[in-house]
Amino acid sequence: MGIVEAILLSVITAATPLVIAALGELVTERSGVLNLGVEGMMVMGAVSAFAATQITGSPYLGILAGIACGAVFSQLFAFLTLTLVANQVATGLALTLLGLGASGMLGESFLGIQGIKLQPIAIPVLADIPVIGPLLFRQDIIFYLSIALVAGVHWFLFKSRAGLKLRAVGDSHASAHALGVNVIRTRYLAVMFGGACAGLAGAQLSLVYTPQWVENMSAGRGWIALALVVFSSWRPWRLIAGGYLFGAVSISQLHAQAFGLGIPSQLLSSLPYLATIIVLILISHNRRTTLINTPASLGKPFVPDR
Amino acid sequence: MRIELEKRAKISTLFSILSPFIAFLLMIIFGGIMFALLGKNPVTALYSFFVEPLSEVWSLHELAIKAAPLILIAVGLSVCFRSNNWNIGAEGQFIMGAIAGSILPVVFYDWQSPLVLPLMMLMGMLGGALFAAIPAFLKAHMNTNEILTSLMLVYVAQLFLDWLVRGPWRNPGGMNFPETRTFAADAILPEMIASGRTHWGFAFAIIAAILVWFMMRYTLKGFEISVLGQSERAGRFAGFSSRRMIWFSMLLSGALAGLAGISEVSGAIQQLRPVISPGYGFTAIIVAFLGRLNPLGIIAAGLVLALTYLGGEAAQLSLGVSDKVTRVFQGLLLFFVLSCDTLIHYRIRLVWYRFTASDLDGSR
Numbered sequence: 001m002g003i004v005e006a007i008l009l010s011v012i013t014a015a016t017p018l019v020i021a022a023l024g025e026l027v028t029e030r031s032g033v034l035n036l037g038v039e040g041m042m043v044m045g046a047v048s049a050f051a052a053t054q055i056t057g058s059p060y061l062g063i064l065a066g067i068a069c070g071a072v073f074s075q076l077f078a079f080l081t082l083t084l085v086a087n088q089v090a091t092g093l094a095l096t097l098l099g100l101g102a103s104g105m106l107g108e109s110f111l112g113i114q115g116i117k118l119q120p121i122a123i124p125v126l127a128d129i130p131v132i133g134p135l136l137f138r139q140d141i142i143f144y145l146s147i148a149l150v151a152g153v154h155w156f157l158f159k160s161r162a163g164l165k166l167r168a169v170g171d172s173h174a175s176a177h178a179l180g181v182n183v184i185r186t187r188y189l190a191v192m193f194g195g196a197c198a199g200l201a202g203a204q205l206s207l208v209y210t211p212q213w214v215e216n217m218s219a220g221r222g223w224i225a226l227a228l229v230v231f232s233s234w235r236p237w238r239l240i241a242g243g244y245l246f247g248a249v250s251i252s253q254l255h256a257q258a259f260g261l262g263i264p265s266q267l268l269s270s271l272p273y274l275a276t277i278i279v280l281i282l283i284s285h286n287r288r289t290t291l292i293n294t295p296a297s298l299g300k301p302f303v304p305d306r
Numbered sequence: 307m308r309i310e311l312e313k314r315a316k317i318s319t320l321f322s323i324l325s326p327f328i329a330f331l332l333m334i335i336f337g338g339i340m341f342a343l344l345g346k347n348p349v350t351a352l353y354s355f356f357v358e359p360l361s362e363v364w365s366l367h368e369l370a371i372k373a374a375p376l377i378l379i380a381v382g383l384s385v386c387f388r389s390n391n392w393n394i395g396a397e398g399q400f401i402m403g404a405i406a407g408s409i410l411p412v413v414f415y416d417w418q419s420p421l422v423l424p425l426m427m428l429m430g431m432l433g434g435a436l437f438a439a440i441p442a443f444l445k446a447h448m449n450t451n452e453i454l455t456s457l458m459l460v461y462v463a464q465l466f467l468d469w470l471v472r473g474p475w476r477n478p479g480g481m482n483f484p485e486t487r488t489f490a491a492d493a494i495l496p497e498m499i500a501s502g503r504t505h506w507g508f509a510f511a512i513i514a515a516i517l518v519w520f521m522m523r524y525t526l527k528g529f530e531i532s533v534l535g536q537s538e539r540a541g542r543f544a545g546f547s548s549r550r551m552i553w554f555s556m557l558l559s560g561a562l563a564g565l566a567g568i569s570e571v572s573g574a575i576q577q578l579r580p581v582i583s584p585g586y587g588f589t590a591i592i593v594a595f596l597g598r599l600n601p602l603g604i605i606a607a608g609l610v611l612a613l614t615y616l617g618g619e620a621a622q623l624s625l626g627v628s629d630k631v632t633r634v635f636q637g638l639l640l641f642f643v644l645s646c647d648t649l650i651h652y653r654i655r656l657v658w659y660r661f662t663a664s665d666l667d668g669s670r
Binding site: 093108223264266269276277303 | 450462592631
């Protein structure tokens, strides 16, 4: 395998969790809910996936555990913000703080244990194509899932009736409610999907990216995923471009170190965070386009009148 | 079963006082359950977590030392949150304040003067405020979400500190340890009371809380903060500028976080290290909400959250529970605070039936 291929492969591995977590948050935000707890749900997904894999020996059960844990954990946020109409920003932060704390506690006995890496699955015929084959068709199941999920969410949001309802809830919950759409239930499900995706993204971190458990191993990726949703203007396909751009930036530090360019490693490590800020500025500085793209009810509480 | 909310005609005064206490009680109950699940006796565990640290003089001093940065930061955050500016990067402003304030004792360590300490404090505030100015500028003039930018800058500040103490600021006589020189006597924030280690940072925190409380309650600025926070539109009609408010609240909270940073470094650690905060900037968010965004409430809330840090250390020693329990307690507490706040604005009704004849009756 050549150096270029190796670099591209590492970019894909770094980008996949970003794409998945951002996709889940995109659906949540399309329903009008801002969940800042992505980081917390992701790290909970990572620890439960790692633990389940260690206990059962099967990384596939680990993936399921990660998804389930993210989905269940997100319902804590949903209950507070949807049923008790608590402030979404503050509750999202609470979810992140609790997730970081709880995962640290749950994962303590798994520290320093060599993990089981999720093995790639080669797709017959396609995997033998030079260059593209090993990159795209000799990947693990989470990568395939990430692409399928983006396509699926795009179809769901823009081609299906349920997706139309979900977007209606996000753009004007009062109108959707008046038309008989169950706003609260739609949002519960959208939050749960966001949680499941964050959990899956976390599972990718502890089973593929670095197959071990390290405290706070999401390292801000949940926040970068939130920025990616803004970057994508709430459109699923653009997440792939954004995710791979950020994957490339976060990988560049490793390769720059390998080339020995003499740049302080800390500066290189801060690149993904600085890049996030720069991208956010570029995307949001035009007030009008931001206003048009943002789901109009985003972050606004809804209490149905009975 | 279904939960229905009914908007109260007036905000409940009873629950606005009670809700932090209910939240704390719920945290204790859940904490007890958690300890029981970990195989510990919940009563002794809770005792060593929440009571034992209060029983000795030295640990009361530790409590004040840990509460000082939490209160200082949370007081600034309360102004931000009340005006709807979500600065969640206080951790980064804390670090940058600590770095800016440490320029004198680390780079100009030869200069000994009674002026050193006040200058350090000022530079700390300036450092924190300048770092908060980045998300403020981006929000006010570039329309960029302050939640994400302020948080991203936390990572940048942590990496910058790491680079400084391993690189240019490393103590030349320090056996290659990643830390700066120990501060000279002139650069150390003195102790406040003879009986222990509590330094003047605690006094700063109390003074800041009282000043901000006064501002919120008795000045036009305070009124402006609440009006703009509750309705930007109403604020505009009153001639208040939300753009100026972004600057005001972010710079104020940045300066207070910076002061917290330099006080902690100068008073408690007395040198810079790669890690100078156990997440004070994030815990302060919980402090701000537990104190119901009221500076006087924040003093009490800061002491409570400081207790969870001490309790975590104590429980680790006496029970062998992981000190991660602290972070779980803190996260749970914020959840309970936020859910109890619902009681202030709404009446909660549990509805046991799904559909009855009275639902068809038009009078309901």
